[in-house]
Amino acid sequence: MLLQVDPVDSFSGTLRVPSSKPETQRAILTGTLAEGTSRVFNDLRCDETETMKEACRAFGAKITEHDGFLEIQGIGQSVPHVRRVIQSRGSGLVFRIVTALASVQPSPVVVTGDATLRNRVMEPLLRALRELGADIESIVSEDKAPVVNWGRGLKGGTCRLPGDISSQFVTALLFAAPLAEGPVEIEVTGEVYSPSYIRQTLASMTDAGIKVFASEDLRHYQVEPSAYQAQDVTTHEDYTSASYLLAAAALFPGRTVLTGMYGDSMQGEFAIVPILERLGVGLALDRATSSLTVDNPPGSLCGDFEVDARDCPNIVPTLAALGAYVRGSLRVTGGRLTRFHKAPRIEAMAAELTRAGVDIEVLYDDGICDGFEVRGALTYPGGVTLSSWGDHRIFMSLFVAGLRMRSANRLSGFEDVRLSFPTFLEEFAKAGVRATAVEATEKEGADER
Known part of the structure; x- marks a missing residue:
C-alpha cells in the first residue's frame, strides 16, 4: 500500500x-534498574517505546500502563529472570542497551532484531564490552546483530569508543556501567557527535542517583559500582x-x-x-x-x-x-x-x-x-x-x-x-x-x- x-x-x-521518545525510553530504563516503584508521566506510547518496555520486562521489570503515566516495579541490583531471547525489532537503542545489560547477568541471552537492525554498525560497542570483560559472540555476521551474550559478567576497567558513529554506544555502556563488578572508564576518540543524547543519558542517570563523572568535552567518563534509585519522571515534547x-x-x-x-x-x-x-x-x-x-x-x-x-x-x-x-x-x-x-x-x-x-x-x-x-x-x-x-x-x-x-x-x-x-x-x-x-x-x- x-x-x-x-x-x-x-x-x-x-x-x-x-512526548519525547528518548526521554521516555531512558525513564523506562532507569525505572527498570531501580529498586522500588517509579512512575513516568506523560510517556510516549509508540512501537519503539513499547520495544523498550518489552525488553525491560524480559529482565524482570513489571511495567503497567495507566492513563497518563507508567508504573514500573524495578529489579534493582538483582536479575530475577531473563528471557533467553530478547527482541529489539528495529530499535538500535534497545539492542545496544540490552546487549550491554545482558553482560552483567549470569546466564546466556540472545539479543536480536529485524532486517534493518541486522545491517547496522555494532562492532565498536561489542569490542568495548569485551574490553570490560563481557563474553559476546555474533550469531550470523561478525560484529553485527543478532548476538549471544554468554552472561559471564562485566568486570570493569577501561574501554574505548569512536565518537563519530553513534552516541548510543556511549549511552549503552553508561547505563550498564554501575552494575559492573568494578569501576568503568570510557574513553571516546575523535569528535563527539550527538552530544545532547549523551547529556540526556547522564541527566537521567544522575537523577536516578548514579554518580557518574563526564569530562566537559564528553570524551572521558568514570562510573563507580552503584545502585539506581526509584523516582517519578515527567517527559516533555x-x-x-x-x-x-x-x-x-x-x-x-x-x-x-x-x-x-x-x-x-x-x-x-x-x-x-x-x-x-x-x-x-x-x-x-x-x-x-x-x-x-x-x-x-x-x-x-x-x-x-x-x-x-x-x-x-x-x-x-x-x-x-x-x-x-x-x-x-x-x-x-x-x-x-x-x-x-x-x-x-x-x-x-x-x-x-x-x-x-x-x-x-x-x-x-x-x-x-x-x-x-x-x-x-x-x-x-x-x-x-x-x-x-x-x-x-x-x-x-x-x-x-x-x-x-x-x-x-x-x-x-x-x-x-x-x-x-x-x-x-x-x-x-x-x-x-x-x-x-x-x-x-x-x-x-x-x-x-
Missing part, C-alpha cells in the same frame, strides 16, 4: 506534539516529531499553534526552533498554556543559510524537505551520522527530492557523506511516487515536502509512523491535509522492491 498525499493551499490549526509540524507550518503564511510544548529541553533537535527563526518564521512560547505559536509571514524562507547538524541529526531529513522551498540556498553539514541510521538519510532524501524535481546536491567531507545543499523553489509539479527507504523519518519528511507541490504524491512506508509518532496523520488531518491509502501499481511495487 502507498499513501496518496494531496497538496494544500494553507496549513493552520491547533496541533499536539507527542519531542522536537524531532515537532520538526515535521513546524516545517509544514513554515511552508505556508499563517498561524499554527502547537500544544504540549514546555520549552525546556536538552534535545539537540530543539535546533529546529532557532533555524526557523533565522529563516524568518516567528515563534512564541507560552509556558502558561504549554503551547508554541508559529506566525509565518509572507516572504519568509528567503536567503542563503548554513546549518551544522552535528548535534541534531534526526532533523536532517526535515531540513532537506524545508530547504526545497528556501528561495536561495540551505546548506546542511555535520550530518554524517545519518548514514548509520535506519537508512542513509542524506542520500535517501537527495534521491527522492531529486525525483520530485528539487535541486539538491549531496556534500562530502573526506569522502564521507556529510550533508547537502538545496536551492529551493516556490513549488514543484509533484505527481510522483516516492520511497521512504524503510525509514519512518524519511517518510514524514517527504510527506511534508509534498504539501506545496501542485499534484499529489504517493509515498511508501506510511505504516512506520507508529515507531515514533503514531498520531502523525491525525495531526496533519487537523490542519486540512488529506491523505488516502491506495494500492500500488505493478510498476510502483517493483520500484519499491
